[in-house]
Every structure is written in C-alpha cells, then in structure tokens.
Amino acid sequence: MSNAILSLRDLTIHFKTPDGMVKAVNGVTLDLQEQEILGIVGESGSGKSQTWMAPMGLLADNATVTGQAVFDGQNLLALKPQELNKIRGTKISMVFQDPMTCLNPYLSIAVQMMEGLRFHDPSISKREAEKRCVAMLERVAIPDASRRFRQYPHELSGGMRQRLMIAMALLNDPQVLIADEPTTALDVTIQAQILDILRELQRERGMSIVLITHDLGVVAETCDRVAVMYGGRVQEAATAQGLFESPQHPYTIALMQATPRVEADAETQRLAAIPGQPPNMRVPPPGCAFFPRCPVAIKGTCDVSPPPLEARRDQHFCACYKSDAQQILKEAEHV
Amino acid sequence: MSEAPSKTNPLLKVSNLSVHFKQGRTLFGPRPALRAVDDVSFDLAEGETLSIVGESGSGKSTLARGVLRLLKPTKGQVWLEGQELGGLSGEQLRKARRHMQLIFQDPIASLSPRRTVEQIISEPLQTHYPQLSGAERREKVADIMRAVGLLPDMRNRYPHEFSGGQAQRIGIARALVLEPRLLVADEPVSALDVSIQAQVLNLLADIKQERKVSMLFISHDLSVVHHISDRLLVLYLGQVMEIGHAKSIYERPQHPYTKVLLSAVPRMQVVGREKRRRIHLNDDLPSPSAKRAGCPFASRCPVATSQCKAEMPKLTDFEGRQVACHFPGIALEGEKAA
C-alpha cells in the first residue's frame, strides 16, 4: 500500500526465559496508514503489545526480533540506538497502560516534559519550551496547567496523569502515536474523556494512532481499522465497520459473542463463552493457534500449519481455512 | 431503626450501613474520617442478584465486607435470614458465616499458595462440619469440583499451577461447598480475559439458577453487570445514587450519575458512533475523606445547583425505583429528549 506510514513485515518476537522460549509474536505483517486510528485487539498473551514495542526498541533484553518495521524508508529494527533515538519520541511516540508507574516519581512534571522537547531540539529556549508544555497541558484539558506543570506526578489523579502522558507524547508533533491500553487502568467516565481527546487530537494533527486494547467496545467507538490478534498472529484485519458488521474469523466471532454488552436487549442473557484456555506460547499449537478452541476447525488441516492472512474482500483480511465460518456459526446460533 | 424483619422478609436486609475509616492525626487534631460507605440500605430477596456498580473508590468492596462483617461497620445493621449479624458473638458469627460466602477479584491470590486444591476446598467443610469423615469430605469436594467444571483429578495440585479462570472456579467451588444462602462476588471476572470472563459469568448464572442462592455482584463494569443482575445499585463515594430493577435502569436511567456512567460505556456499534455523545465529567473523583454537605456527585454533576451542594438529596421513589437526586430524571445536555 502506498500510503502506509509504518509497515510491519513478518515480525517475529521470541523471548528466552529459564523455562524455555516464549514465542510471543509469530510473523505479523501489518500496515499503519496515514491519518488513521488502527485498533489492535487481543486478549492477554496475544502479543499485541510486544508487536508495537518492537519497532520502538522497548522490548526486554531477552527478546529476539526478526522481520522488518519500515518507517520513512528505514527498517527501525536494524537501526543503531542513536539513530532510533532520533525517531522515537519525535516522529513516533508512545503512551502506556499504567500512568501511575510510567512517570518518574522523583522528577517534577516540568523536567519530564521538557527533557524530550529540549533534547531533540536544543535550540528551543527554556522559556519557549515551558510555554509549549503548558499549552500542551491545556490542550489535553488539564486545569490550572501552569501550576500543575511545577508539581510532581504523585500530586495528580489517575486520569490527569494519563492526559499528561498524552501531552508529553505529542510535544514533538509525532506522525505516529502508539497507545498501549491507555484507558485500561481508568474508570469508564475517564476512559470516555481520554478516547475523545485521542480522537480529537488525531483529527487536529493528522497523525496516525495505534490503539492497543483488549476491549472491543473501545475499538468500535474509536478506530478506523482493526486488527484482531490471537496467539501472536493477526487473525483478522478490516475496517472497523466491516469487522463489526461481518466478522469472518471464528475467533473474532466468538470474541464478539463472549463480550458482554450494555446495548444487548435481553436481560441476563447467556453469553456464548469460548471454551478452553488461550494457548501456552511456550508450546504454541503447530497450526492455527485457535484450533483447540475453534468450533469449526478441520482436523488434519487447521492443526498442521497456520492459515495465511488472505483478503476476503476489499480491505478485509482473514487467516482461516474455513471461508464460510461466518455462515456456519450464524446458522448454529439460530438452531 | 427499623424492626427486625420477620421470616417472610428478604434474605438479606441492610439498613443504614456506614463504614468509616479513621485516618490518624495531624499536628492539628484528627484527620477527617474516610467515609468509604455512608448510610447504605437495601434488601436482597431469595434467589435474587443485586449488582453494586461504581467507579474505583466508590466503596463497593468496603460495602461487601461490611455486609459480611469482615469489617466492623461504623453504624447500621445487617440482617441475614432475620438474624442481626451485629448482635452475634464472635463464635456465633463464625458459625453464621456458613450461610454467606465471598468470591474474590484476584483468583490466584485468594487461594492459599501452599495448600492443594483439595485442602482449599475442604477447609470450609472441616470448619463447619468436623463430623464428616475423610471419605465423605473427599466425595463432597469431588462433587463440587465437577459442578464448577474442574476435574476431580486436579485435587492434588497447587494454585500456582492453574490459570486465572481455573483458579476462579476453585474459588467458586470453595464458596459453594457449604451451600450458602448468600454469595458475595467482588469483581469476580474483572481480572480475567474476555473469553474466560464469559465462562465464569455463565457459571455464576448457572449457579444462581440451579442453587437458588442470592447474590451480591460487585463490579465496575456495566456491561458485565447487565448480564447477571436482577436489580442494580449505583454507588458513588459510598452513597446510593440509584437503586432499582436492572432492566429499567439500563433503559431509562434517572440519576445524572447513572446517565453519565451509562453514556461512557463503549458500545460495539461502529455506525452512528460520531453522533453518540458521551457526557464528560468536569473533574476527577474527589477524595472520599473530603468534607461535603450536599450530594457527593455535586462537584462533577453537569446540572448541579446550589441546592445540590448544600443539601444531600434523600433516596426517594421515582418511576418504580429509588433515586437520590433533587431533580430525578433531569435531562443532561446532549442527551436525546426522551
């Protein structure tokens, strides 16, 4: 695709642990388009966070990464630390899950905000930097910004800290923002506010956002495109509308049916639970990772080699040998 | 104070329950107490599930522990099957615990790490039915393990060898083995992944149906609650905002806080999301130990008046439920006129 801003090509991430190799991510190929919000959905252990930590060079030391992450014509995975430092924080920024621990408790907000700005561009004067930081804080709706700017992280509430994190990530006007479960640690009312801010900022600045989450609802509310991950692979990728209106992969379908929703009409309606447990990534299944839990699996096919991610229709990709999984499951539901 | 309820009355009756925590002293005298739960009353009928929802810091877990008398309430009474728990001696209370059980949020942490599954599940039996023989006990444990979807072969394993969902089943088995009348589930699925969460929710729904237990289901997640509750209690800073039938609250919330809460829940509908307005709150949750005279929600409420800030509204009947608001049913900005 021509307008991809960040392309992952066959990304594989393995972690060496004392109890064996953890095969966290196994060949992810995915494009982040310009000016879109790409949602990455998956349960814990699906490799969704690792996939996006890798291009930022933030994985633990025991990780081996293969494949490519192409940004601006460069493979980020092959860059030297100094070269990578010129990109991360300026062109690609990241916001993390737990705003409590992601801010250094020993340093004031002023120091932590200004360091990213002034390190990358030493020509900015201290006053100029301060002005820009305070303006940014005001942009993310932090009240009394110039006073807050002088405080320490522990003096802020959880929602404010996350807004501060977003402000910090956007200071250098990045082209890509990777938000790793930015609202998981927060209450719903705060979550709504953060998601709205992200959406507004994306439109305002024309940047691309990767929104990593486990919550299908968050994706449906916010994202333009969605990739569903399971067992370290992308199982389905489509536009948000396409995915929620006609999910193709049995896992996506099952996940949607298992997700409790407020708007469902039947009270105390039974959820369709997915039987079994997520795969153990030390010994991942040889074929499709969802095979042991899949209601439409074909023995002898699905458990031999993982299905490739193929286009089902325009902008809708699915990794499943069964092309009619959707119909089968729909019929089963009605019976 | 109300009279002790008779046998025909609800299984659980909580009246004016308050749990305050002392917070030590400063140089200038005692700090204000943290009012975790403030004057909460509700009933729970036999076989009914009442969900308590609220954001973090709303006092949901404290309320659960106050009801179970794991914390000593500052004031108020709790009747279980017509028996006032506050009037019981330590030993009587210990015996009465057989009828009420607790399920925890963090499934693995709630299991003693150095005991096997069998020891964990049979401990309540040993405590309350010491006359049972070892074989009888083993049999009961095997039965209950099968009932919650565990193989009895796993009885000699340790908690750390289980996944979260399995560990939660063990916790449920431990709670059920005494066949309690009241089950208090404190965020039982919020630590679990969606696919496992649905398994455990279904299990709880089955238990409710087949065993006729009453359940207090505590959660911050309105979508989860939607699938399990008969009635709903919305808690904010330790006080009841709205209480009533779940279905009607979901369809037509009357308290501004409930409205805000429901509007904030993300929905799995892409079409029309641009038009859907989420009501923003103007500030973060105030400290539960801060002094306040009026409605606890007044500081964040989009339609609060000076009356709200000065005077705490009473919980009054409104459209088939109880709402604690001076202006129940008031429309918020951006909300479609009903």
Added chain:
Amino acid sequence: MSVLRPESTESALNGAFDAVKSRSLTRLAFERFARNKVAVVSTFILLVLVIMAIFAPVAEMLTGYAMEFQDRNFYSAKPPNWDAKHFLGTDQNGRDILVRVIFGLRISMIVALVAATVALIVGVLYGAISGLVGGWVDVLMMRFLDLLISYPLTLIAVIALAYFGRNIYIVFAIIGLVEWQIMARVVRGQVLSLRNSDFIEAARATGVPTASIVLRHIIPNVIGIAVVYLTLTIPEVILVESFLGFLGLGVQEPNTSLGVLISEGATRVEHKPWLVFSPGVFLVLLLMSLNFIGDGLRDAFDPKDR
C-alpha cells in the same frame, strides 16, 4: 449434586494441563536452588566444614597432637612442617595450628547455631507479634526496631561481655540478642502481607477460627522465609563471634574460636603469616559458603527479587 452444563466442565478441562507432575512451591524453590551452581558448590564446602567440625577429635588422632599439647620442639611458632605432622605449623606455645583451627571452627559453628537459634526465636516472635497484633503495638514495636537497626548493637555486646564475663553461654545469648532484627523485620513484613492477603480473608469469610488460620495459612508461609533468613543470619552471627573473639572478649582458654586464633596471629603477620592465614582461610570459606547458600535460597524462594 447436579452437574451443571456440560459446557462449563469441558471448558476448564480443554487443554488444561500438560503432563508435568504437580509440584509445590517449596519443591519448585529447591529445583531453582539446585540449578544455582555457586550455591550447590557452597553447600558442598559447608558440608565438608561441618563434618570436620563434628569429627574434630579425628584431627587430633590423625596428627597425633591434642589441642592443648605443647610441642617442645616447636615453641615460638614454627611454619608448617609435614615431617612432624604440623601441617599448618604451630603457635608460640608449640600447639598444632590445624588441630586448633578445627576446634575453633567447631566452637564458631556451635556459637553460630545456638546464637542463630536465639535470633530466630526472638526475631520470629517479635515479628509475628508485631504483624499479627497490629495497631499501635505494631507501630511501637516497629519504631523501636527502626531505631535499633542503625544502632551499633555490637558495642552493647562488647559492654555486656566485658561486664558479665566471657562465659560461652553469655556469648551465645548476647550474639543472639544482637542479630535478630532483620529476622523480625522480614517475618513481620511477611505476616503483614499474609494478613492482608485475599486467601486469609477468604478463610476468615468462611469462618475458619483464628487459631487454624495462623496454623494452616500463616505459619507454613512464614517458615520458608524464616529459614532463608536463618541461613543469612548464621554468617552474621559467626562474624560477630569472631569479632568479639578478635577483641579478646570471646570464648576463653582452653577453648578457642576462629576469631581468637586470628587475633592471636594478626599482630605477628609480618613474620609468621601462617598463624593468621590458616584460621582466616577457614573463616572465609565458612562465611562464603553460608552467604552463597543464603543468597541462593533467597533467590530460589523469591525469584522476583533480583
């Protein structure tokens, strides 16, 4: 009891377990310990030293010199002489160093064992009471401990020994009373985190009597960590004993300990280095192996640390 829906059953079993045998936490810890090469080698060294100390009289038999035997031909400290079977030389009184070092080792170990037990008892009791009772008792006890921890208690031991004589039992007691603080702190921390843990609350919610909670849930979870810190206390205790011996306040003649032997040799190191090196090497070996074993155990029981 009725089986609920088949789906619930199936779901938990599906792909539940691999064929690995069930292992308790203690077992896992020991497996981790066994993988730690340094710790295993240290255990071996310690075993050798312990055997030497237990069978100290064998050394007398092998060399032919009793501990207090003064060899007239080897007065005024002679270097090692293999022909005369003084394998590590003699001291100024013509006594065989090897035999004396082994007996010193023995005394050091006995002191260590007894004093560490005293420390264990005091520390566990203090920590457990503080953690279990809680409230202002805990605050008070912990404040006191806070203050003690930066306090040169060894000096108090010096005063007490100077005053109450050098009776070996007093040495035991005093060293034990000096070295209990870390144990108390660790035990209290453990008890406190246990007290606030969900599984204790679960037991309380079920109506399990307090005595059973302590017996079944608290004690088994404290024992592990207490043992770990016992192995870390023992080298501390040995060090204090050697220190007191070095200052001439430890055990008295005819008994000797490693510290006493080192102090006898320390002033003569210029001309007669073997006097201090032999007990020194044994002391270092002992401390080293104990430290590594303690570290290994700690890492094994608490793999998050480090």
Added chain:
Amino acid sequence: MAYVFRRFSQMLILVIIALAAVFSTQRLAPGGPFDGEKPPPPEILANLRAYYDMDLGMPAQFMGYLFGMAARDVDETGRPGRVHWFSVPDDAKVSITGSTDVTLGESDVLVRKWCPWDEWLGRWVKSDPDRRPLRKCGIVRGDFGLSMTKRNIYVNDYVRDGLPGTLKYAVPSLLFALFLGVPMGFLAAYFQNTRVDFAMVSVGMIGTIIPNLVMGPILIYLLAIQLDGFFHWLFVDYLDWIELSRRQRTLNLIPSGKSGGPIHYLLPTLVLGTALLGRIVRLSRAGALEALRSNYVRTARSKGLPNWLILFRHVLKPGILPVVTYLGPVSAVILTGSLVIEFTFSLPGLGSQFISAATDRDYTLLMGTTVILLVFVIVLNFIVDLLYTWLDPRIRTEGSPT
C-alpha cells in the same frame, strides 16, 4: 520538614534510652571501677562513691549524670531526704563539705560536694591544680566528668584525643566505598548478566566474605610486606646509591601512632572500605536495576533519550536511595570496623578507649565514649533523613515515607 523533625526527636529519645540502658547495665553488673588490685581505704572509697553519686539510687544517679549536681533535702534529724537536681553554673559559689555524713547546717538545702574528696583523690587532682576548676555539670552541658580509673583525666579530653583517630579512617573509607561502590553498582546494573556485572559484583563480594579482621592481616602481608619487598628489591638492592637502610620500608604503608603522611591511610581505608563496598555495590545495583526495569525508564526510552541521560536523570535518584537508607546502619559497621583496624594497626582511637573503659569498668569514661558514638550514629541518620527528603518528593509533600 516535619518528618525530619519527628525523626530527630525519635533519635533523641533513643539516645536517652540507650544511655539509661548502658548506665544501668554498668551499675548493675558485678564489679566496679574501684575494685582494683589495691582498693582504696574505706573512707576514701566512700568519698569517691559520693563524688560520683554512687551512693544514691539508680534513677537519681542517672539524673545526676544527665543534669549535674544533686541537692538533698535534709529532714530535721539530719538524714538525707528527697533529692533535687539542678545544674550548677561554672561560676557559682557553692559550699563544699567533705563527707556524705552531712550534719545539718543553717540552710535547709545543702548543695553537695563541689570538691569533696580527701587526700587520696585530692592527690590525683591537685597535682595539676591550674587545669581548670573541677566541674560537675552533667552531660547536658557537655561535661562528661572525670574518668574513674585514669588518673587526673577528664573524659572530655580523653574523647577529644580519641575521636580524630577514629574519624581519620572512618570518613575516608566511607567516601571510598561510596564513590567506588555506587558507580560499580550502576555499571553492574547497566550491564546486567554480563562479564562487567559479574566482575563488579565479585569485587564487591570480596569485602563481604573476607571479614575485616582477616582483611587487615592479609593486606598487611600482601601490600606492606610482599609488595614492599618487591619495591625494595626494585629500588634499593639495585640502586644502591639510594641511601636507605635495609630495615627501612620503602613504602612505609603500615600506619603507626601519630606519624605518617597520606600513604598511611591506604591500608586502614582499604580494610574498612572493602567491608562497606560489597553492600553498597549490591544495594546500588539492586536500586538501579529496579529503576532500569521500571515503566518510567521505558517512558524515557520511548522519548528517544540516550542511555547516559536516562542513567543520570531517571536512574540516579532511585538507584542511590537504597544506599542512602543503608547509611544509617553503616554507622554500626564503621564503628565495629574501626575497632578492628585500631586493633590490627595498633592505632589510637575511640574504639580502643571504649573497650578498655568497658573492661576497667570506668563508668564515666564508658558513658562518655558511648555518648560520642551515639552522636556519630545520630548525625549519620540525620544526614540520611535529610538526603531522603531531598531525593524523594513524595516525602517532601506528604510528610511520611511510603
């Protein structure tokens, strides 16, 4: 600030408790300062005991030690009654009587004994009459009194002579351990599980597993004797135009008495410093590791900051916090360690005074040295608290450590 103040008052309370403990232990223990081989005649002993308040009850003795002189109410029969305590200013005029068997004078309050002794003690003191008037002001006014066994010596003077001897080696070794140990720990953490890490931890470990009582002799043997022999061989035997006697040491590493230049610090500092080094390496390594693994360092990395900046800005403070905490207990290690080096190198210092005071049962001298050692501990702990509040903004604003 309130936090620091609270810690300080706690420390003061502890000092009082500790003093009371030492005070009562020494008085309760068998034996006394005047039980020498030739005990003084009974009447002199009585006067001595009276001078040192040893004829009073224990609480009264302790108050006297803290606040100075005692005064007694005397009832009509002339028998001592209630005891008051107050301190006497240096220039106060006080009546002196010679004996404890006081008969009632005109005043109903009798101030006891300014200089009450007879010839026996008098000989000791009067041999140097110009020194300074005999005071008895109590330690609250900085007076530790007169030694009980050392003739004609004020504990103040004695301590003043001993303290520099101790600090002279304690301070450099602490600095040595800190300025070497912290960078070593940080290096080890940064290169975790590499050879650098292993090397740093092993070097640090040396001091931990070789106790200083063994380290002293080893270093003397290796550096002062073997290495010196090597230098001797190098410079003296072959360059015989250097006029040095064969007996003289080339490097002269072994410190002795008051003489000696900076080179004399080498061995004691190494002995004391290595004992601290291991712990400091370990603690700073653990602190730095925790910080390096923290989410906020990940945030800093995601901002594209280089590693050196992350180390200095984000890891330094949390990394040295455990070391700062250790500076409290370190005082105990330094004190015991300086005892060892004083013994090993036969140096004068507080430590050896402390031991001899304890063995001789010189109550006043022991109390004096104990007070000084405690002050040392308190000062270090106070510095720790100040550093802590400076380093951790959470304590600064919330007033209590978490």
